[in-house]
Amino acid sequence: xxxxxxxxxxxxxxxxxxxxxxxxxxxxxxxxxxxxxxxxxxxxxxxxxxxxxxxxxxxxxxxxxxxxxxxxxxxxxxxxxxxxxxxxxxxxxxxxxxxxxxxxxxxxxxxxxxxxxxxxxxxxxxxxxxxxxxxxxxxxxxxxxxxxxxxxxxxxxxxxxxxxxxxxxxxxxxxxxxxxxxxxxxxxxxxxxxxxxxxxxxxxxxxxxxxxxxxxxx
Amino acid sequence: xxxxxxxxxxxxxxxxxxxxxxxxxxxxxxxxxxxxxxxxxxxxxxxxxxxxxxxxxxxxxxxxxxxxxxxxxxxxxxxxxxxxxxxxxxxxxxxxxxxxxxxxxxxxxxxxxxxxxxxxxxxxxxxxxxxxxxxxxxxxxxxxxxxxxxxxxxxxxxxxxxxxxxxxxxxxxxxxxxxxxxxxxxxxxxxxxxxxxxxxxxxxxxxxxxxxxxxxxx
DNA sequence: CTTTTATGAATGAAGG
DNA sequence: CCTTCATTCATAAAAG
Numbered sequence: 001x002x003x004x005x006x007x008x009x010x011x012x013x014x015x016x017x018x019x020x021x022x023x024x025x026x027x028x029x030x031x032x033x034x035x036x037x038x039x040x041x042x043x044x045x046x047x048x049x050x051x052x053x054x055x056x057x058x059x060x061x062x063x064x065x066x067x068x069x070x071x072x073x074x075x076x077x078x079x080x081x082x083x084x085x086x087x088x089x090x091x092x093x094x095x096x097x098x099x100x101x102x103x104x105x106x107x108x109x110x111x112x113x114x115x116x117x118x119x120x121x122x123x124x125x126x127x128x129x130x131x132x133x134x135x136x137x138x139x140x141x142x143x144x145x146x147x148x149x150x151x152x153x154x155x156x157x158x159x160x161x162x163x164x165x166x167x168x169x170x171x172x173x174x175x176x177x178x179x180x181x182x183x184x185x186x187x188x189x190x191x192x193x194x195x196x197x198x199x200x201x202x203x204x205x206x207x208x209x210x211x212x213x214x215x216x217x218x
Numbered sequence: 219x220x221x222x223x224x225x226x227x228x229x230x231x232x233x234x235x236x237x238x239x240x241x242x243x244x245x246x247x248x249x250x251x252x253x254x255x256x257x258x259x260x261x262x263x264x265x266x267x268x269x270x271x272x273x274x275x276x277x278x279x280x281x282x283x284x285x286x287x288x289x290x291x292x293x294x295x296x297x298x299x300x301x302x303x304x305x306x307x308x309x310x311x312x313x314x315x316x317x318x319x320x321x322x323x324x325x326x327x328x329x330x331x332x333x334x335x336x337x338x339x340x341x342x343x344x345x346x347x348x349x350x351x352x353x354x355x356x357x358x359x360x361x362x363x364x365x366x367x368x369x370x371x372x373x374x375x376x377x378x379x380x381x382x383x384x385x386x387x388x389x390x391x392x393x394x395x396x397x398x399x400x401x402x403x404x405x406x407x408x409x410x411x412x413x414x415x416x417x418x419x420x421x422x423x424x425x426x427x428x429x430x431x432x433x434x435x436x
Numbered sequence: 437c438t439t440t441t442a443t444g445a446a447t448g449a450a451g452g
Numbered sequence: 453c454c455t456t457c458a459t460t461c462a463t464a465a466a467a468g
Contacts, residue, residue, distance in 0.1 A: 048266070055273030101448055101459065148449055155454065156447085319444050319463065366445060373458065374443085 054107060102145045107138040112146070116153055123150045320363045325356040330364070334371055341368045 104112065115131060123131070123146075132143045322330065333349060341349075341364075350361045 052270055052273060055270065103448080103460095145448080149447095151453075152447065152449085158454095321444080321464065363444080367443090369457085370443065370445085376458095 053110065102141065104141070104145075104149070105139040108135045108141060111135060111138070112149055112153075116150065121154065123147070320359065322359075322363075322367070323357040326353045326359060329353060329356070330367055330371075334368065339372065341365070 111134065112131075120127070128143050128146050128150075132141055132146045135141045135146065329352065330349075346361050346364050346368075350359060350364045353359045353364065
């Protein structure tokens with residue numbers, strides 16, 4: 001069944017919320033104030049988690065970006081796929097190979113993974129619409145993209161299981177063909193959501209609070 | 219078709235520190251499992267705030283840095299769609315696991331080439347198994363490797379022809395694509411990327427619930 | 437050791 | 453759904 005041919009929807013500009021706002025958001029505890037405990041609902045907790053995850057993601061991306069840029073200057077820029085068509089380059093008279101393949105942003109992927117994980121393995125058309133709507137908050141996306149993503153995702157994990165089973169069932173006496181450096185199939189295939197984590201270290205942003213959890217912050 | 223997507227390469231275990239810990243991390247405050255609400259102490263609250271602030275700060279600085287770098291050169295191409303959760307860098311800056319890819323031995327390559335040449339351009343599932351079996355006598359290999367090899371090989375040679383065709387601009391009219399393989403340029407609207415310069419805005423979106431909610435609770 | 441090239445692998449999209 | 457194709461990414465290998 002064919003969905004709409006890649007409708008491209010304009011992503012609504014997100015509220016120009018700046019970091020400062022966030023910063024001041026929770027700023028109650030510092031100055032002393034109530035000694036009472038704070039109570040949060042699961043919902044609030046989830047929202048908070050998301051927020052932090054978003055920042056973590058951004059940081060990770062930026063760090064990554066800078067790494068590659070630092071490593072190989074413009075080469076990195078030239079090879080990058082997501083770039084807009086260079087206005088000047090198009091003069092070559094060739095096909096304007098603008099990006100035509102959707103690439104989920106980390107944020108979108110995170111959401112998709114979560115939905116996928118929820119076991120709701122049957123993305124109905126209606127569901128797709130909803131998801132697409134939500135994801136478009138984080139970047140351009142179409143229902144087709146979402147649909148394809150789920151299809152591919154499903155197929156992929158299925159194959160993975162299949163292979164895993166094959167490996168385990170292997171009763172043959174194979175001559176341990178394993179390189180010293182090589183690690184064979186790892187029994188782990190759980191694709192739990194990979195929350196963006198740790199990367200502050202790379203930048204020298206040493207932050208005890210962040211990395212070691214909520215102990216002794218002082 | 220594809221079987222195991224990846225078997226000999228596994229992703230290194232990501233550092234356990236995730237946003238999730240925010241939930242359980244505050245054990246001191248009595249964050250028991252399965253409760254309706256999460257309870258946090260002032261200290262924990264402060265830590266959380268700091269944590270977010272740290273991310274915000276890092277992001278700001280990185281974005282800033284990126285901007286200035288992007289200004290100098292045209293690049294600004296940010297390819298952040300890539301998300302292999304493969305940090306492979308610990309806090310110490312040491313690599314945990316080296317991702318390594320299969321490299322065919324000369325012997326294997328020879329056999330593969332021979333099979334490819336035989337015109338059996340249709341590597342079936344069964345066929346792959348046989349080939350893999352044979353090749354494994356000459357070194358470590360998996361069906362995935364074989365499958366990928368054929369896929370790549372085919373694509374490559376196809377591309378070669380295509381490029382070669384670009385040269386013969388003489389015979390007929392200009393529409394150079396005489397090969398049965400036409401670049402399926404989708405009549406789709408060009409959806410440009412949005413990341414590079416304004417990623418902060420995109421991902422910076424945040425639900426007001428958090429700050430407001432936390433405030434009211436406080 | 438750094439830069440470039442060759443190619444294995446990942447994945448979005450199309451076809452059946 | 454499942455299979456196949458095309459494009460892209462990352463890295464081993466080769467070149468400088």
